Amino acid sequence: MTEPSSLSEVRELIDGIDGELVRLLAERQGLVRAAASFKKDTAAVRAPDRVEQVVASVRNRAAGAGLAPDVAEAVWRAMIAAFIELELREHARIETDGQRGGTL
Known part of the structure; x- marks a missing residue:
C-alpha cells in the first residue's frame, strides 16, 4: 500500500476497511447465532x-x-x-421456542 497523501485519503481508506469489518462481523454474528443452538445453558x-x-x-x-x-x-x-449478549438473547429465544414446541 502506498502512503496516503491527505487526510481525506486516509479517511477513505479507513472507510473501506470499516466496510470490510462490518461484512466480517455480520458473518461472525451468523456463527454466534448458530452456536447458541449447540449450548445447553447460559454458562456455556x-x-x-x-x-x-x-x-x-x-x-x-x-x-x-x-x-x-x-x-x-x-x-x-x-x-x-x-x-x-446477542448469543444469550438467541439462546433464550431457542429455549422459549423449544418449550413451546417450536422449531429452529
Missing part, C-alpha cells in the same frame, strides 16, 4: 475460559501482524461482550 454461552483463549490467540496474532496487542485485546473484549 458465557464460556469465560474460551474468552480468555480467544483473547490470548488474538494478542499473539496481533503482535505478528504489527497490531498493538493491547489494542487488539480491547477491541476483541468489547466485540466478544456484545456477541455474548
Whole structure:
C-alpha cells in the first residue's frame, strides 16, 4: 500500500476497511447465532475460559501482524461482550421456542 497523501485519503481508506469489518462481523454474528443452538445453558454461552483463549490467540496474532496487542485485546473484549449478549438473547429465544414446541 502506498502512503496516503491527505487526510481525506486516509479517511477513505479507513472507510473501506470499516466496510470490510462490518461484512466480517455480520458473518461472525451468523456463527454466534448458530452456536447458541449447540449450548445447553447460559454458562456455556458465557464460556469465560474460551474468552480468555480467544483473547490470548488474538494478542499473539496481533503482535505478528504489527497490531498493538493491547489494542487488539480491547477491541476483541468489547466485540466478544456484545456477541455474548446477542448469543444469550438467541439462546433464550431457542429455549422459549423449544418449550413451546417450536422449531429452529
